[in-house]
Amino acid sequence: MTLSLVGGAFANDDLQTLSSDAKNWAMQTGDYANTRYSKLKKITKDNVKNLQVAWTFSTGVLRGHEGGPLVVGDVMYVHAPYPNTVYALDLNNDGRILWRYEPRQDPNVIPIMCCDTVNRGVAYGDGKIFLYQADTTLVALDAKTGAVAWSVKNGEAADGSKGESGTSAPVVIKDKVLVGVSGGEFGVRGHLTAYNIKDGKQAWRAYSMGSDKETLIDPQKTTALGKPVGPDSGTNTWEGDQWKIGGGTTWGWYSYDPKLNLIYYGTGNPSTWNPNQRPGDNKWSMTIMARDADTGMAKWLYQMTPHDEWDYDGVNEMILADGIKIDGKDRDVLVHFDRNGFAYTMDRATGELLVAKKYDPAVNWATEVDMDKSSKTYGRPKVVDKYSTQAQGEDTNTTGICPAALGTKDQQPAAYSPKTKLFYVPTNHVCMDYEPYKVSYTAGQPYVGATVSMYPAPNSHGGMGNFIAWDAAKGEIVWSIPEQFSVWSGALATDGDVVFYGTLEGYLKAVDKNGKELYKFKTPSGIIGNVTTYEHKGKQYVAVLSGVGGWAGIGLAAGLLEAKNAAAWHGAVDQGRAQGDETKSVGTAGLGAVGGYAGLADYTTLGGQLTVFTVPE
Amino acid sequence: MTLSLVGGAFANDDLQTLSSDAKNWAMQTGDYANTRYSKLKKITKDNVKNLQVAWTFSTGVLRGHEGGPLVVGDVMYVHAPYPNTVYALDLNNDGRILWRYEPRQDPNVIPIMCCDTVNRGVAYGDGKIFLYQADTTLVALDAKTGAVAWSVKNGEAADGSKGESGTSAPVVIKDKVLVGVSGGEFGVRGHLTAYNIKDGKQAWRAYSMGSDKETLIDPQKTTALGKPVGPDSGTNTWEGDQWKIGGGTTWGWYSYDPKLNLIYYGTGNPSTWNPNQRPGDNKWSMTIMARDADTGMAKWLYQMTPHDEWDYDGVNEMILADGIKIDGKDRDVLVHFDRNGFAYTMDRATGELLVAKKYDPAVNWATEVDMDKSSKTYGRPKVVDKYSTQAQGEDTNTTGICPAALGTKDQQPAAYSPKTKLFYVPTNHVCMDYEPYKVSYTAGQPYVGATVSMYPAPNSHGGMGNFIAWDAAKGEIVWSIPEQFSVWSGALATDGDVVFYGTLEGYLKAVDKNGKELYKFKTPSGIIGNVTTYEHKGKQYVAVLSGVGGWAGIGLAAGLLEAKNAAAWHGAVDQGRAQGDETKSVGTAGLGAVGGYAGLADYTTLGGQLTVFTVPE
Ligand SMILES: O=C(O)c1cc(C(=O)O)c2c(n1)C(=O)C(=O)c1cc(C(=O)O)[nH]c1-2
Numbered sequence A, B: 001m002t003l004s005l006v007g008g009a010f011a012n013d014d015l016q017t018l019s020s021d022a023k024n025w026a027m028q029t030g031d032y033a034n035t036r037y038s039k040l041k042k043i044t045k046d047n048v049k050n051l052q053v054a055w056t057f058s059t060g061v062l063r064g065h066e067g068g069p070l071v072v073g074d075v076m077y078v079h080a081p082y083p084n085t086v087y088a089l090d091l092n093n094d095g096r097i098l099w100r101y102e103p104r105q106d107p108n109v110i111p112i113m114c115c116d117t118v119n120r121g122v123a124y125g126d127g128k129i130f131l132y133q134a135d136t137t138l139v140a141l142d143a144k145t146g147a148v149a150w151s152v153k154n155g156e157a158a159d160g161s162k163g164e165s166g167t168s169a170p171v172v173i174k175d176k177v178l179v180g181v182s183g184g185e186f187g188v189r190g191h192l193t194a195y196n197i198k199d200g201k202q203a204w205r206a207y208s209m210g211s212d213k214e215t216l217i218d219p220q221k222t223t224a225l226g227k228p229v230g231p232d233s234g235t236n237t238w239e240g241d242q243w244k245i246g247g248g249t250t251w252g253w254y255s256y257d258p259k260l261n262l263i264y265y266g267t268g269n270p271s272t273w274n275p276n277q278r279p280g281d282n283k284w285s286m287t288i289m290a291r292d293a294d295t296g297m298a299k300w301l302y303q304m305t306p307h308d309e310w311d312y313d314g315v316n317e318m319i320l321a322d323g324i325k326i327d328g329k330d331r332d333v334l335v336h337f338d339r340n341g342f343a344y345t346m347d348r349a350t351g352e353l354l355v356a357k358k359y360d361p362a363v364n365w366a367t368e369v370d371m372d373k374s375s376k377t378y379g380r381p382k383v384v385d386k387y388s389t390q391a392q393g394e395d396t397n398t399t400g401i402c403p404a405a406l407g408t409k410d411q412q413p414a415a416y417s418p419k420t421k422l423f424y425v426p427t428n429h430v431c432m433d434y435e436p437y438k439v440s441y442t443a444g445q446p447y448v449g450a451t452v453s454m455y456p457a458p459n460s461h462g463g464m465g466n467f468i469a470w471d472a473a474k475g476e477i478v479w480s481i482p483e484q485f486s487v488w489s490g491a492l493a494t495d496g497d498v499v500f501y502g503t504l505e506g507y508l509k510a511v512d513k514n515g516k517e518l519y520k521f522k523t524p525s526g527i528i529g530n531v532t533t534y535e536h537k538g539k540q541y542v543a544v545l546s547g548v549g550g551w552a553g554i555g556l557a558a559g560l561l562e563a564k565n566a567a568a569w570h571g572a573v574d575q576g577r578a579q580g581d582e583t584k585s586v587g588t589a590g591l592g593a594v595g596g597y598a599g600l601a602d603y604t605t606l607g608g609q610l611t612v613f614t615v616p617e
């Protein structure tokens, strides 16, 4: 690792050291490479069957609990969804509460959060805990005391009147802390912003759309599939000013390659969901971005789903893996499991596309990604007319599209084991009907423009998810475990040859490298949190947050299984479009997720608890 | 057991059978005798150290979780505080939700619940689950489907405008289901009411105060300390009509002796808390009542705290124990650990007072109970002037009174082991300052009239509680475990020679018959639920609800640790009386409990989870 700047007392000196010590879990993603792999191996494939609950902690908040606890030394930091309470727990003292931070936020932020009041966790760096609140306030807290060091509003409008919200986990990179923004269903124009960790001063901001200056794109030096992108690439694939309300939000995960000094992240869907209202490729929505960590300047870009017609946000994590053998050559790659159902393996220095394959055989909206470098459509998906909501047209219900809007995978992060060279991927096995319709834009109001319903992939195992192992060199599924519901929890792989994940029913599961189930335990509520591990006083622990919710669990979390509430949801979102009878409107509430996941109510209910496991001596 | 009526197809045929099978936990109290003792012995003093969490369940509700799950055959019934959701869980299928019942209640009931939005659990009988809602609706649900069989409003005013609320667990006795009422801090006149289990028709109602007809007292046949009570005993120790708003609510536990066909329960504080406003003994507040189960007619009565000056509600459970040797004779007794700090042993057929001794040495408001049968004050406590808020007078802050208003024990039930002949008692070790002041009555508004602050018993172990073993024959503490906070959870004793209880920090603890700690585990939130046990598929389980709250936890549960909320609480309750500076007013909020238990915030936060434990094979 080369730290190029003079004086080098950057937070990530500290953070890199901390996170390279496997005893800690100092970043939400485990490491900058987002591998969610731990070198700990006291819990092994042989003893994991003896896993026991060591202790538990209630967050005092209900609804969807994403992300997970951080462990830095003897202290664990636990966060909660809105109102985003943060706790520092003393691991030396049975989890006694060292401090708690309870932000005061305007509850009006709740209805502008598309997919539950989630928060993907806090970040540690420079002796501070960084919390990105629902209302887009980024707060730096003294990690020892919980006192506010500084606080800054990331969203443009102080009153959230543009529909901006915050759900993503900040990441500390060198002397900066980075945050994205949510609101693709409100016409928010996405951006990634870097603040100085010392004082919260804005260092740079990179919009997903806009002028080259705003997007921090160099028309000559920034490349896409090896070629310079040219001038105005952030506006010239849009009609008129639509890009100003064009989405491309940035609410996923962020990776960092210290050697290349590049950060990687993806941008979300273009707004609206009605493709007819926004002709063109809609760049740079749905795009993997590689940017310089110091300046934010774009090094390379790759748009996975030009002119999105299905809400296949491109925000899922980029996992950085080294020495993946492709065509006989060891490559340092970035692997990305996109919502659109394709898993991409790319050279992470250059953005060269190496592999793009379906990671669920159900995927049908495109036959393949054009891999012919000489083709005019190189790197683009070959869209199937039958499943093109653009081709089928406005006010037509296009049916049987796979995957559904929430993708073959949503935000729930995969894990990568450098030992097995396999990726362990929590997936959705869900298809949809999608009917786009015309909507008009009002700042701060829903700007959706499609009626969606979701259901398990037909002619398959009947369930709505799989947990799979993926070979990113070959672009092949190695094994696949059918699950009744989508696997909405982040995976963890360990040197003990165990892979962990949680299920929406609430099980923590452990499997071996062949996908054989070794252990399962029913936690208090559905799991959409990410499994983490740490060591304390010589013992390895596994920790996970329960609390059903997120988009998949929005029916339970927001009470949308009740006809009255579903009707209110439609009233707020549909701009007056008729949604048929009440029964049907329950199914299509929550952007289409309520119906598909209604069965979850038989298995779990709202919660908000941390469960910590260990193997007894 | 003799069932005297013809046709005998009473629910309790069924219920008696069910609860005599130790595999079930078919009543909140374990059995009619309220022993909370289980004959199960697969979990023993030797193997309890290996106890593990088997599975968990979130109720989807926060705030104080009292009572516990029922287990009848393969189904577990779990309830929650307001809004009083009830779940039927399939024990054969990993706790899958068979049905859920979510009542719709007017949230205006929340502010009229004095001591958190608690509910002490559902009752089973006649194939039905009986839920007593916060708004005093008693609902009978089909135990198989959750469908409403019938529902009746127990409180007088349909809109709750008199301040009536429901927190207690109903109990099924023969062909009736019995419920009490809460609202002693609102001038509610207490009553116990029996409804026919078949159709919800009211069978009888016994008021705590009122005419002999309303109180179901026979002036000749009903006795107190062996003598007929005489006419109008329910009004003639009150001035004017004060008895109409005189409290004596009935929100505790109910016991039943099938042989005697008598039910036992206690009545709460007289209203207001300002004793100067209600001269006289204020009968039958603060009274143990023995009533005929069929007719409700009172057999005998015993008032423990005539003319209460400290809010020492007499509602704590009556534990029925057989063959307790007193003065060389085996007696079938009733043992009652009163809020006032005395533990009473009485002949349960006649109401003869056998033993009355302090079960916490800190108790100072009275020196003793007069046991001289020839004395004019026989059976009455000898009140110490210094701690008499009546003697010290209105607007005087009487300090150093022990116990505090929440008593040496509150509603948290003790357990009795017929094997050791000892009682295992969760206690409070808390004292108070108490300043009574004049208040006026408005229907449905707080009618309190005292400012209280609480603190650990001085010159002691510094903590606010003890878990003790009690010899009810001798009236002696056998051993005492000091606890940092009050033990607000119900105990469980088992034939495996283990005694269980929970703590406000959230620990489930197991001790042996000598009080030696054998096991502890930190559950997600503070425990104010009651520990239960059951057997399923050959395995013994121990189950307990977490969810901090109740009166002791009201600061956390209702957010009263925040100055703003504490001030609002005072604004609603104090009738304009000045409460000094804001800091002080936080301490005296929540009827005085907030300050004393403020330290709880360092240990736990709101929750609502069931944790089920077992010992692996
Ligand atoms: O467009 C956006 O700004 C935006 C934001 C979020 C979010 O912040 O949670 C989600 C999505 N989109 C989205 O498309 C999506 O599938 C989704 C799932 C979840 C979740 O936490 O389960 N959030 C979001």
Ligand SMILES: O=C(O)c1cc(C(=O)O)c2c(n1)C(=O)C(=O)c1cc(C(=O)O)[nH]c1-2
Pocket (backbone or CB within 6 Å): B066, B114, B115, B116, B118, B166, B167, B168, B181, B182, B183, B184, B185, B249, B250, B251, B268, B269, B313, B405, B406, B410, B411, B549, B550, B551, B552
């Ligand atoms: O006078 C009443 O009607 C009444 C009701 C209740 C209740 O219903 O919870 C309590 C009390 N009083 C009370 O005095 C008291 O100490 C108390 C503690 C609790 C609890 O659940 O922790 N409830 C109540």
